Amino acid sequence: MKHRLLSAPDVVILAYQAIVAALILATWSRHDHPAAYLLINLGLMAGTAGFALLESRIPSKLATFLHAWWPVIVVPISFKQIAWVAPGVHAFDDGGWDRKLQYLDEFLFGDTRKFFRAVAWGPVADLLTIGYWSYFLLPIVLGAALYRRTDLRKFSEATTVLLVGWFVSYLGYFAVPAVGPHHAADGPRAAGFEGWWAGPMHRALTVVEGHIPDAFPSGHALVAMIVVVLAWRLHRRLFWWLLPFATGLFIGTMYLRYHYIVDVLVSVLLLVPCVALGQALYKVREPEIVESPQPVWENRSPSETQKEQT
Numbered sequence: 001m002k003h004r005l006l007s008a009p010d011v012v013i014l015a016y017q018a019i020v021a022a023l024i025l026a027t028w029s030r031h032d033h034p035a036a037y038l039l040i041n042l043g044l045m046a047g048t049a050g051f052a053l054l055e056s057r058i059p060s061k062l063a064t065f066l067h068a069w070w071p072v073i074v075v076p077i078s079f080k081q082i083a084w085v086a087p088g089v090h091a092f093d094d095g096g097w098d099r100k101l102q103y104l105d106e107f108l109f110g111d112t113r114k115f116f117r118a119v120a121w122g123p124v125a126d127l128l129t130i131g132y133w134s135y136f137l138l139p140i141v142l143g144a145a146l147y148r149r150t151d152l153r154k155f156s157e158a159t160t161v162l163l164v165g166w167f168v169s170y171l172g173y174f175a176v177p178a179v180g181p182h183h184a185a186d187g188p189r190a191a192g193f194e195g196w197w198a199g200p201m202h203r204a205l206t207v208v209e210g211h212i213p214d215a216f217p218s219g220h221a222l223v224a225m226i227v228v229v230l231a232w233r234l235h236r237r238l239f240w241w242l243l244p245f246a247t248g249l250f251i252g253t254m255y256l257r258y259h260y261i262v263d264v265l266v267s268v269l270l271l272v273p274c275v276a277l278g279q280a281l282y283k284v285r286e287p288e289i290v291e292s293p294q295p296v297w298e299n300r301s302p303s304e305t306q307k308e309q310t
Helices: 007-028 032-055 061-069 070-088 098-110 112-119 122-136 138-146 153-175 198-209 219-234 236-255 261-285 302-309
Strands: none
Touching: 007 070, 007 153, 007 261, 032 061, 032 198, 061 112, 061 138, 061 153, 070 153, 070 198, 098 112, 098 261, 112 236, 122 138, 122 198, 122 219, 138 153, 138 219, 138 236, 153 219, 153 261, 219 261, 236 261
């Protein structure tokens, strides 16, 4: 079966990086190191095209693996780009966007700061911290369960949808550069959020992320929901294992005060468009795969797949 040189995930990566490159060029004089930022941007684009070309010209298990899992490198670097590029695109040091989001929270839901301080309790904070940190593993676990070198249909579709979710949230960070209530709105962290490990892990997270406008919309909540939707449709048994962690992640974004409630509500509204856009792009970009005899969403056991191939 002949595949196009650039896969659907490749197209999503290149499109997002092209937008970031345009932002850098349009605000060149406002950046500390614009040439370095653009070089990193072009490097990600070159790597994406390079791995696609490698798999096309020298097909092998290794080439397929490197091409398929390249997003594991692209996504965290793209996230870090926000810390480098966003200040020059849209200044946020005055905390203006955070004040607007906190005002919306209070307008819609009352005094959210007082409420979450009142319900802060160490054991709950510890439990939800586990869920919150599962964000870094949920997509990888799903991808590992779907990855089949001889049949990348489910893996490729899931990767496409997840990349759309990540990059839509990243574009939101450029447009509405808010750093989150734990940085801007709450003041000293409530003692009830310390728990056994919730406090140390919170401090570790703030060191790793730094001062980055990653609040609106909640990419954590959006990716958690996308993982659950994809697992339900593509790997039903795995869905039940991932659901508790994704639920803890979703609730933890608000309870642990990493996101305003409106951040999460907007992510809920973005879920269907992101999944639909990712699926549509996948079907348009890889029609040879979609039109194969086996339906995209059909769950097949390894033994059934092996019998069909032989």
